[in-house]
Amino acid sequence: MNLKSYLDLYALLKSDISSREERRSFGLIHVMMKKNSIEQLLAWVDEHKIKLKRPLLSETFSSYLYSVTVTLMLVAFVLGLVSGIGLLNYSGHEPVNVIYFIAMVVFLPVFTMTLTLFSMIRANSSQSLLVHISPAFWMEKIIHLLPHQVQDNLKEIKINPLLANWVVIKRSQILALAFYFGLFFALLGMVATKDIAFAWSTTLNVSPEVFHDFLHTLAFPWRDLYPSALPSVELIEQSQYFRLGDKLSEEMIQNASRLGEWWKFLAFATLFYAIILRFMIYLLALLGFRQAVKRSFLTLDGSEKLLKEMNEPVISTHAETEEKSFIQEDAVYGQIVPALDASYDMVHGWAIPKEQLAVMRDSMQVISPQLVEVGGGNTLEEDSEIIHRSHGEVLLYVKAWEPPTLDFVDFLEALSKQVDKVIIYPAGTPQEHYRAEAKKTDVWARKLGTIHNHKVWLKR
């Protein structure tokens, strides 16, 4: 898990290349990872990375970032080297004041490391203010100075601010390490190639004993292992230097050979405060960075959805096939009877009992010698017999709310062959006083329209 995999996930989520079913299928195949979201996301990135267009955004970004980091590391190393040479530059007239060097390799690193720790604490909450003083922050800005084509490649990247903070914190430590390695090599090189007379000098009223106590405290990590790397009180006394006067003190000149012994202390101070402690801070930053990548993985826009879709079952209830489109025809039927005649040769009721038919006939003041129930509970033979007996004009009551079935159509066709005219009367329920709703009659009109029988008429 690193910045590259984060950027790959970012690019994959942005391009949204997988369907809901594919994501679930992946979740089911990798069901063992269900409890580890990060592992699941990483596996998903690995499997789908191949679908991303080349060159990968992550590779482009990492490659530029790597080049810029290496360049700045070299610059930092050279700066460290030059600073070291500058600090240890001994003209032969005045000794080198170790306090400058101690400030550079102890106090400055301790101060910047404290700031770094503060940045680390703040990094999780928001864009850290302290990040802006870091050289690595400016390294990010350098990317904007890259050629347009490079910038175009990187334009689409939006890194989580939390992760960006940790990227900067981590890289700042690398640059600081490079700088102090430069300084350390400068110290070793200068000591090896030059005879340097070290001294200490301060405006403050500090006695050699107090200064020794101070150095003794500073040297706590190595003083027991390498006692020679801690200057003695005598050496401190001998190397105290006062600027007043135009020549060096007699004592200093007498002990000139011993003044160089300071280098061991300076080398250990650089090694411990500027390099080892910084390296530990770097490891801490690495840990924080990994945690930030982990957190950013989970908070990346779309990753929560992706995890849900991997781990939640795909539920579907709909039909798999599209239904053939149905076009409803107009309810226009040409053979309409606006009013019933006073009498008919026969009155039939399709699935309407005889008693109810009588009520309907009376309420509509229709005279007919015969009332017959057809369809409904009748057998087909009974209906055939009724058709055989039918003649003249037949009034056929139907239940308007029951749509015409093919069973009815069969009966109607047989009946129309036998009689002169059939008037279909769609009736409503008794509660509706046998008056049908227009839309129900429309259903009948549409059906009769498909039969094309000149003997069949509809009462509307």
Place this chain on the structure above:
Amino acid sequence: MNGLHPKFAVVGHPNKGKSSIVSALAADDSVQISDTPGTTVKKRSFPLKVDGKILYELLDTPGFQRARRVLAWLEQHNVPADKKHEVVQQFLYEYKDDPRFSDEIELLEPIIEGAGIIYVVDGSKPYGEEYESEMEILRWTGQPSMALINHIDETDYSQEWKRALGHYFKMVRTYNPMQTDMEQHINILESMAQLKEEWTASIKASIRLFERYHEQMLEQSARSITKLIYHSLSYVETLPFFLEEASINEKEMLEQKYKDKLRSFEIKNQEHIEKIWNHEHLQKEETSLTFEDLDLFSEETASIFGLTRKELLITGATSGAVTGAGIDLFFAGHTLLLGGAIGAVVGGVGAYFGFNELSEIKVLGKTLGKHYLEMGPMENRSFPYILLGRAVYHTTQIANRSHALRGVASFKVDSKFKEKWLNDNLRKALEKYHKKFRSAKELDAEELAEYERLILKILQTLVG
């Protein structure tokens, strides 16, 4: 597809609401529903699938057309009860290519292959003897069956139906497909589970999944609404101009573009919500105007969904006080908490006077030689509540709409809707995020997730 899962054939007389019931039970609005008999000519399968595995299958079938003829043919065979289903099988074999019985073949085939029977009748119309031949045919199949009384109209004949259906079916239940009642849905599934012992486990699992499915839909809706609010509030529209000063026409054009963009965000969200709730075939009177004639930026919309001046004053004051309190905290209280008080007054007054304004039009880029007008992000404090109110309202309407409903959907606006979902505490919680959205800064996915949780709670309260 395996053949071991339970199947249920929804059968009955033509036009008795079989397709409506299937549409509601399967939450699929693509089923063709019409008052013309014979709309369904082929059986259609609606499987409940979980990760591709079918838990049960509903089959929408054509209605009986020549039931008396089929029954007459069956009754010609004098066989004991245990052989009756074989006679039905024989009928299917003999008449499979006969167009006269195509509907009966379509509906009987799955039953003979093992599907349970759900016989649908319309309880709002009187019982008729003509149904008996259909029920008798179903009895011949020997398959487990239940009857569903559907109420297409207001009148109620269910008692006479229950008496008749009781003679033929093990279970008689009432179901209204026009109501989207989760409890009603689950009751029917539980009845289906009782039809055959082997089906119980599968159907019970389906019930749990249906509940989870409902929850998933709520979560997806909350996510969609969150995106809508965030994108709308942070959106910035620009328009270049070429003279020294921008004309009124150009300013109006920019405002129009800005509003149109926000409207398009709202429409996109509505389409997404409709897709989530399987209402993709929903017909609306006009796509751009969702709620009768209430445009997103109309005064009527603001009066129904937006904050009142009093609420706006409180919201502005609270928001300002929070900023002020931050200043107090920074100075460790040495400001005598004046920061909070001043913040509240400034925030409240600002909100009050900015009641009708959306966002200031800014002229930018003059020093660089490029002139352009900019509008956004949204400054109006009431607007997020208008947009959110409309989105939540639309979602509740869609979530509560039956899949059996056809025709043009029109959403009647409930003037008291705001009272149902927005209270002082919620407004305070939402305002915190609206303020961040308005700042147009890149937001942490975690913050959006927190806002999403608030929306989910609202939807859970309103939809259930």
